[in-house]
Amino acid sequence: MINKSKLKQPIDILNIKKRKTSFEEVEKSLSDENALNESLRCLKCKNPPCVLGCPVGIKIPEFIDCISKGIISDAYQIISKDSFLPSICGRVCPQETQCEAKCVRGKAGQPVAIGRLERYVADKIKLEHFKSPKKGSNLKIAIVGSGPSGLTCAAQLCNLGYQADIFEALHIPGGVLTYGIPAFRLPRDVINFEIENLNRLGVKIYTNMVIGKTLTIDNLFEMGYSAVYISTGAGLPKLMGIPGEGLGGVYSSNEFLTRINLMHANKSDYDTPIKIPKRALVVGGGNVAMDVARSAVRLGADKVTVIYRREEAKMPARRDEILHAKEEGVEFIFSSTPIEFIGNSGKLEKVKYVNMKPTSEESSGKSHLVPVSGSEKEMEIDTAIISIGNSANKILVESEKSLEFRPDGRIVTDEATARTSRKYVYAGGDAVSGAATVILAMQAGKQAAYQIHKDLSIKSQT
Ligand SMILES: Cc1cc2nc3c(=O)[nH]c(=O)nc-3n(C[C@H](O)[C@H](O)[C@H](O)COP(=O)(O)OP(=O)(O)OC[C@H]3O[C@@H](n4cnc5c(N)ncnc54)[C@H](O)[C@@H]3O)c2cc1C
Ligand code: SF4
Structure with a gap:
């Protein structure tokens, strides 16, 4: 039927x-x-x-x-x-x-x-x-980072019969699922349930372990791991590079969301400081900007405005998230961008912003915007949250000289095999692609697990 x-x-x-x-x-x-x-x-x-x-x-x-x-x-x-x-x-x-x-x-x-x-x-x-762990190879694989890519790689490796141990820098596993995406979209008990399932499958997670600082990749091999999968994500916030970004009241999206999601700043029984905004400005047009704006509403902000440099139809955020934000009272300024944050005694008081228009190349497919001269305006705000994207953090760039990195910190891999420049070290997820999606990070973790299995099977036969 x-x-x-x-x-x-x-x-x-x-x-x-x-x-x-x-x-x-x-x-x-x-x-x-x-x-x-x-x-x-x-x-x-x-x-x-x-x-x-x-x-x-x-x-x-x-x-x-x-x-x-x-x-x-x-x-x-x-x-x-x-x-x-x-x-x-x-x-x-x-x-x-x-x-x-x-x-x-x-x-x-x-x-x-x-x-x-x-x-x-x-x-x-x-x-x-949920199934119990499979018995198979005695080989141990180390996974660096417990976001969706690391969790998926570990689970797939357990299914293939390996011991998969995850080393996570933060005190709680989950990566962006835990510290980025707010509970009103992804409740914490849902994440805990999935992680518990992976634990039952045999995945072990060691928290407060910053690879590159607490331990190096050399140390992991010395500890008996046969291969390493790096899935350290893209947790370094991009800033705008405009005057006034250092003023009190200006946050990166990561800092703002982490204070709420990981450090419970929204709860009265926690001491984590966070400013309850009166007039908040969120800069950006993606899912992160929507999460930030809707979190600011829930913190009790009187007014939350999102400013995005292009028109509404070009916003990369999911349509449902934009709709939910509007329903919750978030206001939008399109085709505009901040050019200066203005403060008094170190505290943010105003934003100066300007209208943006596409250059002629944009109509031919190239993406470029220029300010409209004479369109500057000012708006009173006490909080600004910059949500214009993230790039890979540089901890491993400094510590792991045997790995090849792109200038923006992403790890260079062979696309088909997820192999890095170091033998038996693999990488995937946002650390390789730059900020992307949960499912693409999972896909990378799954593929890497199969590749590790293939390479270690060949090694054991030679
Ligand atoms: C606010 C926000 C909302 C989003 N919403 C969505 C959405 O709705 N849908 C969607 O599909 N995608 C969304 N994304 C994107 C998605 O969450 C990411 O693409 C995905 O989490 C990437 O997974 P990952 O495993 O590669 O990295 P991450 O999730 O970033 O995990 C990396 C982990 O590695 C750890 N780590 C970093 N360095 C080290 C180190 N040196 N040693 C040990 N551990 C380390 C980090 O602490 C982190 O736990 C959102 C992103 C953000 C920021
Ligand atoms: S495309 Fe997939 S979900 Fe859609 S009707 Fe066909 S089988 Fe069903």
């Missing part, structure tokens, strides 16, 4: 009043009835284009078919063969540009809500469904 509805089945959304004052998750899981109805919208295509749109190749029609038959545990097994973090991917992956963009139902109506169905399945499943 096919459900001919052209529209996705609805989900419950937290009411606006609660959204403005709490970090509770905004979008809820599909109800049982709506999940069943949504699963019946899938045509179970013979050559499913949606699978080609999924970077980790989840067998989408097969898991959706299990939902339609009410066998959720089988649906979970199918998903978890290709994705080790399904309840996270179901929430934060940009499905609208990946699997759902390819779904044939999207040609005459909305595509099947693949992301919501993935999340539904993962939310329904309890720990006991």
